[in-house]
Amino acid sequence: xxxxxxxxxxxxxxxxxxxxxxxxxxxxxxxxxxxxxxxxxxxxxxxxxxxxxxxxxxxxxxxxxxxxxxxxxxxxxxxxxxxxxxxxxxxxxxxxxxxxxxxxxxxxxxxxxxxxxxxxxxx
Numbered sequence: 001x002x003x004x005x006x007x008x009x010x011x012x013x014x015x016x017x018x019x020x021x022x023x024x025x026x027x028x029x030x031x032x033x034x035x036x037x038x039x040x041x042x043x044x045x046x047x048x049x050x051x052x053x054x055x056x057x058x059x060x061x062x063x064x065x066x067x068x069x070x071x072x073x074x075x076x077x078x079x080x081x082x083x084x085x086x087x088x089x090x091x092x093x094x095x096x097x098x099x100x101x102x103x104x105x106x107x108x109x110x111x112x113x114x115x116x117x118x119x120x121x122x123x
Contacts, residue, residue: 049076050076056084057088059089060088060089062089062090063090063091064091065093065119066089066092067092067116068082068085068086068092068093068094068095069095069104070082070094070095070096070097070104071096071097071098071102071104071107071108072096072097073098073099073100074100075101076102077102082094097111
């Protein structure tokens with residue numbers, strides 16, 4: 001049974017650019033309704049993500065290749081923060097996508113898959 005969450009609450013919390021997209025909205029609602037994970041848990045996860053400590057200065061300790069994928073329309077993670085992350089990582093690739101928000105796996109799964117495959121292909 002689908003809980004009664006206003007689309008604006010989910011869209012604002014998830015930073016979903018296309019909250020009017022019925023399929024995307026349904027996917028986000030499904031995340032909130034899945035099994036014992038409900039609205040409170042989903043919102044707690046969003047809150048924990050926003051309140052975690054800043055570890056930007058420690059990124060230089062990561063010495064292996066890193067793929068950073070983001071979106072120009074993300075309302076939760078500023079693309080400039082991702083660029084800063086890339087500057088702190090010794091071996092990072094940054095891919096920013098237009099026309100999507102924070103929920104890249106739901107909004108642009110093919111683009112994300114292409115990024116991951118390209119990252120793992122031998123040079």
